[in-house]
Amino acid sequence: MKANLTLHIYARAAKANAAGLHPLYVRITIDGKRTEFSSKKFINPKQWDPKMMKMKGSSEEARTINSYLETIKSKVNQTQIILEYQEEPITLEKFKSAYLGKKSEKERTLIPIFQDHNKRVRSLIGVEYSAGTHERYEVSLKHTQDFIQHQYRVQDIALHKINHTFIADYDFYLRTERNCSNNTTVKYIKNFKKIIRICIANGWIGQDPFLHYKTKLQEVEREVLTQDELQKLMDKTFSIERLELVRDIFLFSCYTGLAYIDVKQLTDANLVKGIDGQLWISTHRQKTDSPSKIPLLDTAQYIINKYTDHPESGNENTLIPILSNQKMNAYLKEIADLCGIKKELTYHCARHTFATTVTLSNGVPIETVSKMLGHKSIRTTQHYAKITDRKVANDMQNLKTILQGGIKQTHSDKKIG
Known part of the structure; x- marks a missing residue:
């Protein structure tokens, strides 16, 4: 996934050594966030070209340092290409780990988190939840698994791939493939949204995929006996x-x-x-x-x-x-x-x-x-x-009685006058 990455190499005057040489620092900025590290090379500031980010001249020292800096630039570029090929959001932490050769934390996926939530609900039956609530979450999990298999032909999905499109497609799947009514669809999506809120609260998902998703329950006319x-x-x-x-x-x-x-x-x-x-x-x-x-x-x-x-x-x-x-x-x-x-x-x-x-x-x-x-x-x-017709009739009859009493009183007052 493409990221806005910039590389800047500069001579850091504030860290000059006793001989007056400035250390070269490498600064990497990704989407407004930056990190920097020392190249462990020192140069005479008069020999540094800040625009070209390399030493001036063709001396042996200049060729050696410039070659080393090119190696850094190449490694930065290669790290960016690898992360983009993996189709993962490139964050500063991920880039640093990849650049330094550290193994990043295993990518979290949706289904184990959903299963863990349902396990917790089951353990709290009779305390915070009913057996029916647990059963509804189990059905929601099954629908989610079936949707992922139907839409992506896989058993699970990485959290970073859950976006607005995922939510909209899931909604459409429930209404079409599962033939769910509007209100049933909304309830399943609401259960799924709780799992997403857990992921956001733990920092596993950066942006809320429900941000622009709008839907609401339709009022159902319930049967009532007269x-x-x-x-x-x-x-x-x-x-x-x-x-x-x-x-x-x-x-x-x-x-x-x-x-x-x-x-x-x-x-x-x-x-x-x-x-x-x-x-x-x-x-x-x-x-x-x-x-x-x-x-x-x-x-x-x-x-x-x-x-x-x-x-x-x-x-x-x-x-x-x-x-x-x-x-x-x-x-x-x-x-x-x-x-x-x-x-x-x-x-x-x-x-x-x-x-x-x-x-x-x-x-x-x-x-x-x-x-x-x-x-x-x-x-x-x-x-x-x-509100039934009978209720309306009774209330209006009471209003008529009050109004008629007021009218009679007004007429009576006029006669007295």
Whole structure:
């Protein structure tokens, strides 16, 4: 890789010896950074040609020194050619090592760094990360390895070759070869970006390859059940016990806002008496380890009571029995069909329904909803809680009442006047 290198040989007056001779110094500058060393040769300053960087005349001394200086110039030029042939960025440190014949540090490559990161994440499962987070990083690593093989026909790549083009090509690969959606692509790139940040922090990569890379998540319209659809679920009688259980667990999350994994981990210890003297659920979300405290609504309380003596609850030491997430989602599709609900029902839909239909649409402030959901930011809650037509109608009706009261008062004041 071409570098801006200059060579300057000069007589250094400040280092003159007792005989008044000046030592010759060699200065090498690469992209604005410089180093210099003594040639160990001394000359009479009157015999030095600074423009030609050699001694004047044809004396034996001049020929010997000039020949030696030509050897230095040739070695500098040869070192530059070798480094450029290797297609590596030529830094001052690399040049000095190559010129002096020192072995430079082994070139770092991407995959071992990514693997080491994932190993650290795995060792911190249950402390700082969840098993799901580790799994996502493993998938990201696999996609990265597949991309490098697809694009470069190699198993790994040197860090200095990771630039803006690499990022743009990786993005394109995920969208085309892997058929990833925009949001899935952004999430994989975000995981990859963490590895690059580690490399930058350690000084292994000089310039951030993400500097001019721009992309963002697209807002996805989440399925949310209406109050009528919730009522259909509650009113439906199932002849199959497993469907009734799945419906009840789903409704429990609709009225608590808890994610699947958080419901699965609930025990009697999570039921506490709240500030109002009523039963609350007090837990920490596994995904973020954020505290979540939720006053129990009647429907959620009813479901807990219904399964208090269920054998699976006792055996598993859980508050309510729960199936695997995969089975839950499979049965929810069956339940939606039986209830005449034309939406794609998944377990996570319950959390969105709690945020929108159960709380926000009934006048619960978004700050309160955010705290119950265990969110660290209101912005996160805004992705869950949608303003429904019912909420708009209720708010506008309240506004009409206030305005009408003000108008009547104004008219009354005029009559009194």
